[in-house]
Amino acid sequence: MAKKKKRAARLATRSRRPIAARRSTARQPIRQTLDLNACEQFLLHEARLLDDGKFEDWLKLFTPEAWYWVPSEPGQADPFETVSLIYDDRRLLETRVRRLLSPRMYSQEPRSRTSRIVGNLTIEESGKDGYTVRSKFMMIEYRREQQRLFGGTALHRLVQSGGRIMIAWKRVDLVNCDAPLDGITIPF
């Protein structure tokens, strides 16, 4: 009984707590021009957070209205009329990250280890509200005696907010997005 109460209390304190809620959603004007180097440093930082399993910190890189998308088809036009390997609006992305932190996420017991290489950066488009950066990535995922290799193209929409670079949206096109795939649990 005591155990049950304790659990209920713990859930109560945790419930409805938004992950990494931001105090202000006001977008700051761009203060500096982002060069390719700044973008690359940012993407490397993001890749490192993911490889280190710091998913809460990774989530903090996203704006409050952000979305994260891994299409199921090459050149997929939108995430609403066709299924996606992952399509998360902010609310689902927070849920995804909270689940990744759960000790009862059995598809991550044992945990995966990943190693990413990010490169071939180009700035595809830049305007006063942000930059679209295209990059290539390769990710090795090791879990329970099996190693998988993923690769593809990422598009990041980067904006500046409060002097920081943030992700307004991210699209990841896997080379084998339409292949039969075992479960995908670690974000790309």
Added chain:
Amino acid sequence: MHVMSEDLSNLVQPGRVHRQIYTDPAIFDLELERIFGVAWIYVGHESQVKSPGDYFRTFIGKKPVVLVRDAAGDIRVIHNQCAHRGSLVVANDNGNTDEFMCCYHGWTYHLDGRLKAVPLQHGYPENFDPSNPKTAMTQVPRVRSYRGFVFASAAADGPSLEEFLGHMATSLDDMIDRAPDGEIEIAGGVFKHAYDGNWKLYLENLCDAAHPIFTHRSSIDAAQQQSDAVHSDGTGEIAIRQMRQNGAPYSFWESQVGIWTYPNGHSYLGDYHDDAKLVAALKDPVFRDYIAAMEKKKGKAETRRVMEVRRWNSNVYPNLSFMSQFQQLRVVHPVAVDRTVVHTYNFRLKGAPEQMFRNTISFANTVNGTGSLVLTDDLEIYNRIGMGLSSAGAEWIEIGRGYRSDLPDAHGGRRGVNSTSEVYIRNMLDAWLGYMTAPTLSSPASGGGKYPAA
């Protein structure tokens, strides 16, 4: 290794099953022959081949086949194999063509599989007959469509599709009845997810009402703790509701949800996510528009009847599972005794508001998505069963929940005393045993034939 029928009949016993049927490659090979080579196997939907020349490449068991609409507009299922050297003829997943051509020596075929032309024909023996129906991309002997759902049987004789489906046809009816225009079409792409486990495990989980609260604990907790006050473009709404509902207590499953089973291994789980829980029922403007469209086309009484059909997953043994409420369909493809690929599709309800289909897509991403917060834990279970069954620690595994409490069903089936009963697994394995131990109708040709023995 030769597995005798009498050995097989010992592997399924009251309330338990031997692990061997999930792990033995010889039994897997026999299943391809005696189940996938005999039963009505779901192949595809007519909306995937709307016009003459449209084709869709798939498999019956492990045999590559093509679902095609021929020049006359008839649906055909033909073996995807050139009669010359056996090469796969159709390599694309789908498309439209006037004819099929093998890229090895240029043999061409009509859309119904008949041989059309052979280059260098004078080089073949005099008795080579291009019109021989066996020198063709041969047709699967029996192909039938139930209201657009195409099934094929590699057995020349056997029960009709209608007999095979029995009362389960009403679940297929429900898919179609939910469309205001009375028509549905496959749309929105396909998921192909895979696991290292036996094909039978997949359908055996789809009506399992006792697992969500354990297996899906991480997504239940994550969704229940999720603030609804953050930004959402609306796509996560159904996903969050579905994950939260997975946390319903046992008392709910035991008192409000049922499980029904029918001959030939078919079954369905009663609806535990009724519309009120997932689409906020009439408070949701999209759903209100949908009901209005339904009532306009079908009348109030029929609309009410359709909305009161509450079925979660419906399984047509051995390779099909679908869910009418959110227009999902899954096709199980056995790859090896310990490897399975599942293709999942969505249907668009013609005449329904556009947003309904977006909800369908959003739902698919949650329950069938390869990167879903829910399905990934099911895939983990299949993998773990695959690994666990490789141990002889427990020779026999339990399928006894609810055993001896099954109840007769008005339509000739049996239902569980409540939804957590494993009656549907026992029912599948009864069908399995029936197929696997049935006397073979025809023996394979033994030696001899055209050429003298060496």
